[in-house]
Amino acid sequence: MAIGLHKSEMKNPVIRWVDERMPVFTMMEKEYGSFPTPRNFNYFWNFGALAMINLLIMIATGIFLAMNYAAHTSLAFDSVERIMRDVNYGWLIRYVHMNGASMFFIVVFVHIYRGLYYGSYKAPRELLWILGVVIFLLMMATGFMGYVLPWGQMSFWGATVITNLFSAFPVVGQHIVTLLWGGFSVDNPTLNRFFSLHYLLPFVIFGVVFLHVAALHITGSNNPLGIEPKGPQDTIPFHPYYTTKDTVGIIVYLMVFAVLVFYAPNYLGHPDNYIPANPLSTPAHIVPEWYFLPFYAILRAVPDKLGGVLLMFGSILVLFVLPWLDTSKVRSMKFRPVARIFFFLWVIAFFVLMWCGGKPPEEPFVTLSRVATAYYFGYFLVVLPVLGRLEKPLKLPESIAAAVLGPKAAGAGPVPGGAAAKPMEKA
Amino acid sequence: MKRFLKAFAVVAALVAPVAAPQAAGEGEHALRNGHFSFDGAFGTFDRAALQRGFAVYAGVCANCHSLRLLSYRNLLDIGLSEDQARAVAASVEVTDGPNDEGQMFQRPGRLSDRFHRPFANDNAARAANNGALPPDLSVITKARHGGANYIYSLLTGYHEPPAGVTLGQGMNYNPYFPGGQIAMAAPLNDGAVEFADGTPNNVDQMARDVATFLSWAAEPEMETRKRMGIRVLVFLAVAGFIAYGVKRKVWANLH
Numbered sequence: 227m228a229i230g231l232h233k234s235e236m237k238n239p240v241i242r243w244v245d246e247r248m249p250v251f252t253m254m255e256k257e258y259g260s261f262p263t264p265r266n267f268n269y270f271w272n273f274g275a276l277a278m279i280n281l282l283i284m285i286a287t288g289i290f291l292a293m294n295y296a297a298h299t300s301l302a303f304d305s306v307e308r309i310m311r312d313v314n315y316g317w318l319i320r321y322v323h324m325n326g327a328s329m330f331f332i333v334v335f336v337h338i339y340r341g342l343y344y345g346s347y348k349a350p351r352e353l354l355w356i357l358g359v360v361i362f363l364l365m366m367a368t369g370f371m372g373y374v375l376p377w378g379q380m381s382f383w384g385a386t387v388i389t390n391l392f393s394a395f396p397v398v399g400q401h402i403v404t405l406l407w408g409g410f411s412v413d414n415p416t417l418n419r420f421f422s423l424h425y426l427l428p429f430v431i432f433g434v435v436f437l438h439v440a441a442l443h444i445t446g447s448n449n450p451l452g453i454e455p456k457g458p459q460d461t462i463p464f465h466p467y468y469t470t471k472d473t474v475g476i477i478v479y480l481m482v483f484a485v486l487v488f489y490a491p492n493y494l495g496h497p498d499n500y501i502p503a504n505p506l507s508t509p510a511h512i513v514p515e516w517y518f519l520p521f522y523a524i525l526r527a528v529p530d531k532l533g534g535v536l537l538m539f540g541s542i543l544v545l546f547v548l549p550w551l552d553t554s555k556v557r558s559m560k561f562r563p564v565a566r567i568f569f570f571l572w573v574i575a576f577f578v579l580m581w582c583g584g585k586p587p588e589e590p591f592v593t594l595s596r597v598a599t600a601y602y603f604g605y606f607l608v609v610l611p612v613l614g615r616l617e618k619p620l621k622l623p624e625s626i627a628a629a630v631l632g633p634k635a636a637g638a639g640p641v642p643g644g645a646a647a648k649p650m651e652k653a
Numbered sequence: 654m655k656r657f658l659k660a661f662a663v664v665a666a667l668v669a670p671v672a673a674p675q676a677a678g679e680g681e682h683a684l685r686n687g688h689f690s691f692d693g694a695f696g697t698f699d700r701a702a703l704q705r706g707f708a709v710y711a712g713v714c715a716n717c718h719s720l721r722l723l724s725y726r727n728l729l730d731i732g733l734s735e736d737q738a739r740a741v742a743a744s745v746e747v748t749d750g751p752n753d754e755g756q757m758f759q760r761p762g763r764l765s766d767r768f769h770r771p772f773a774n775d776n777a778a779r780a781a782n783n784g785a786l787p788p789d790l791s792v793i794t795k796a797r798h799g800g801a802n803y804i805y806s807l808l809t810g811y812h813e814p815p816a817g818v819t820l821g822q823g824m825n826y827n828p829y830f831p832g833g834q835i836a837m838a839a840p841l842n843d844g845a846v847e848f849a850d851g852t853p854n855n856v857d858q859m860a861r862d863v864a865t866f867l868s869w870a871a872e873p874e875m876e877t878r879k880r881m882g883i884r885v886l887v888f889l890a891v892a893g894f895i896a897y898g899v900k901r902k903v904w905a906n907l908h
Contacts, residue, residue: 265907307722307792310874317874318881462907470900477893481886488882489694492795500796500871501788510831631908 257443262461263468264449266630270344271447271468272475273337279476280330281435285428287323295375297421299414302377303502321491322483327369328494329483331517334362343569345557346448352549354441359545361434366518366542368427371420373515378499383512385412385420391525394532411505451629452557453622460626511586519583520576524602526587527595537599544606551606553614561620565613572605682828687805687861691868694883697876698869703731705848706866709859711741712846714790717782717837719770722791723870726764730873731866738764745769783823785836794864794871801864803829808860811839 234245234252245251294313296305309316338358341347347355370388374381389412392402408415446455455461462468486493494516498509514522521538528534544551559566575598582595623629690699707728710720725742729735742762747769750757762769771787772778779786794800806829814826814833824834841856848854869875 304722311722311727317878321878466903467907470896470903473896474893474900477889477896481889481893484882484885484889488878488885491878497796497798500792 257464258469259463259465261443261464262455262458263447263464264455264460264626265462265467266449266451266626267447267468267471268450269471269475270336270340270450272472272479273333273340275472276333276475276479277330277337278435279479280326280333281428281431284323284326284330285432287319287326288425288428290319291323292425295421297375297418299377299417299503302375302417306376318487321487325483325486325491325494327372327515328486328517329479330365331369333479334365335517338362339573341448342572343559344448344450345452345552345554345559347549348552348555348557349549350445351441351448354438354445355549356546357434357438357441359542361431361438362545363542364427364431364434368424368431369515369517371424371427373499374417374420375424376499377417377503379501379503379507379509380496380499380512382412382503382505383509384514385416387512388514389416391531391535391538394535396532448557449626450558450560451623451626452561453626456625457627513584516580516584519581520579521583523579523583523591523595524599526583527592527599537603541599541602544603548606548610552610553612554610554617554619555614556619556622561622562613562617563620564617565610568605568609568613571601575599575601575605682806682810684799684802684829685806685809687802687864689801689861689865689868691801691865691875694879696879698731698865700732701850701852702862702865703869704733705846705850705852705859706862706864706869707731707733708848709841709846709863710790710866713840713859714863715769715771717771717778717787719772719787719789720768720791720870721770721789723768724764725762725766725768727873731869735764742766783836787837790867790870792871794868796871800871801868804864804867805860807835808841808863809857 231246232249232252234242234249236242236245236251241251291309294305294309294316296302306320309320311317313319341355341358370384374385389403389406392406393399395402404410406416406419407413408419449455496513513519521541524541525534525538528537554562554565556562559569578598579595579602582591582598585591690696690702710718725738728738728741733741742764745762745766746759747762747766748757749760752758772781775786788796794804797803799806807827810827810829811825812827814820818826818833820826820834824836825838826833827835841859843855846854846859852858872878
């Protein structure tokens with residue numbers, strides 16, 4: 227690497243002066259301006275940008291909430307209500323944060339669904355996918371700890387149930403639980419450390435998101451056809467094409483978000499969390515937040531505690547090895563007519579689990595969650611490995627441009643203002 | 654755009670019924686619908702109903718139930734004049750201090766004081782109520798499935814236990830309460846509270862008004878929130894049309 231000023235192509239002299247010494251403008255232009263992107267994204271490709279926006283919203287509102295929140299068992303509940311009543315626009319900040327968590331999981335669930343359907347986890351994007359699963363795990367930890375902070379009944383009892391899961395592990399289990407609690411029951415030390423970690427983890431997420439995006443910009447994006455761009459006619463520059471398309475998605479997302487915040491702010495929550503935590507009174511049904519329900523159902527589907535815990539964690543961990551479980555070379559389910567059916571069944575199983583997780587552990591929900599759990603794992607561990615060898619995929623299109631433009635493609639040159647889709651030399 | 658909307662609609666449709674069971678939950682009885690003025694996206698609190706509801710709270714509920722998150726100054730929001738609110742506050746004695754001599758002393762309440770609590774602590778409350786703890790009502794409509802309709806149903810739902818139901822000692826039958834047995838005796842009787850505006854003071858009216866008052870107590874921001882929501886959604890709708898137009902224009906040369 228040469229030492230000396232970077233050769234900047236920026237026109238504005240001030241920007242160029244900075245850019246020559248620290249080429250952030252060149253980098254931004256390269257990664258978000260001319261970055262060659264497949265021309266055939268559908269709106270499912272909005273959800274990565276939406277997740278990024280959502281993370282920023284959560285961090286921004288969270289910082290202001292933390293200014294007014296008191297992490298003490300005797301103050302937490304009242305301090306949250308004080309935010310709702312006496313802090314200027316406190317109700318808005320808190321409801322945005324609270325429903326922002328739900329929106330974040332909706333967006334990320336769709337993002338993951340997109341990846342599963344279009345095979346975005348397959349080579350060469352394995353690491354990109356794995357980083358995404360890491361983000362998802364961090365989000366779950368952050369969401370769980372955030373739900374504890376208002377110190378209502380569900381905060382307290384949810385924390386009790388979930389932290390107790392770790393006691394199922396032999397030998398170290400009880401020590402882990404004591405460490406999580408900071409004592410011998412869920413109490414003030416638990417609340418304090420959860421608050422501290424709840425503030426820390428979003429920044430860890432931010433770091434992993436950076437890696438996620440960095441990895442994405444090496445391999446380039448997957449696309450609905452699941453075939454790699456073969457030349458400049460297959461790609462378009464990120465700006466202005468996908469900046470404008472993402473803007474449309476962001477506004478629709480904000481509208482859904484606004485309906486929740488302004489008209490149904492407590493719809494996705496549980497009323498019991500407006501009852502201050504009381505260690506002496508257990509709620510009739512302890513249910514986690516809606517986005518944990520599928521995993522909660524898997525936990526309860528197993529009659530053995532350790533088995534349930536292992537399966538629950540396993541349901542996420544299996545995603546780490548997914549790139550190697552799926553033996554098919556074809557990425558997009560568009561061209562896998564049989565796999566597509568199994569995949570939609572998997573999606574149904576996921577929602578069945580979500581539904582069962584919110585119900586009391588009785589029949590028919592127990593049997594139903596067992597069947598759905600079996601299928602959840604069966605899809606990853608049996609269907610995908612076997613099907614890749616047996617299934618005859620449909621014929622893949624010659625190129626993205628050929629599929630999108632039809633016969634016109636032959637004469638189509640690079641898009642005006644576009645950059646060539648050559649592999650990047652450096653990030 | 655259509656496909657995006659479809660994706661979002663599918664997710665919303667799938668999530669909504671899954672999340673809803675949490676909201677339906679334990680109630681054995683379908684709640685009575687109070688048809689409140691604050692229902693719906695444009696609903697506002699009826700100021701007269703709020704003031705009558707406050708009269709019911711102050712005259713009946715406040716004997717056992719605290720409202721500890723509210724201050725007397727909040728009464729200005731339901732349409733009481735400052736003098737009226739000051740008079741309400743001054744009607745209770747508040748322990749303050751210590752003064753310069755280190756002594757605690759009694760003084761009349763001020764607007765900045767929190768609502769007076771009927772019992773010194775939970776144990777005192779239990780001792781006076783046959784062992785049952787009357788819950789604080791500050792966020793009660795947010796803390797119960799059905800919110801205001803639950804309060805309305807509960808207060809109007811007392812009746813003789815059906816055959817085969819044996820009540821515990823000191824318990825009362827109310828089908829809207831989980832388990833059907835509630836320690837609180839029917840708190841409202843026709844004519845229990847005199848309304849200044851001459852509204853008929855039967856149980857149904859009082860229950861409806863106090864449910865309105867408690868909804869305001871739990872969500873004093875509701876009117877501001879709904880008003881802001883409309884502005885935000887209109888703004889986003891306009892911005893959405895523009896953004897979609899821009900997107901189509903930019904993409905036009907690709908097809």
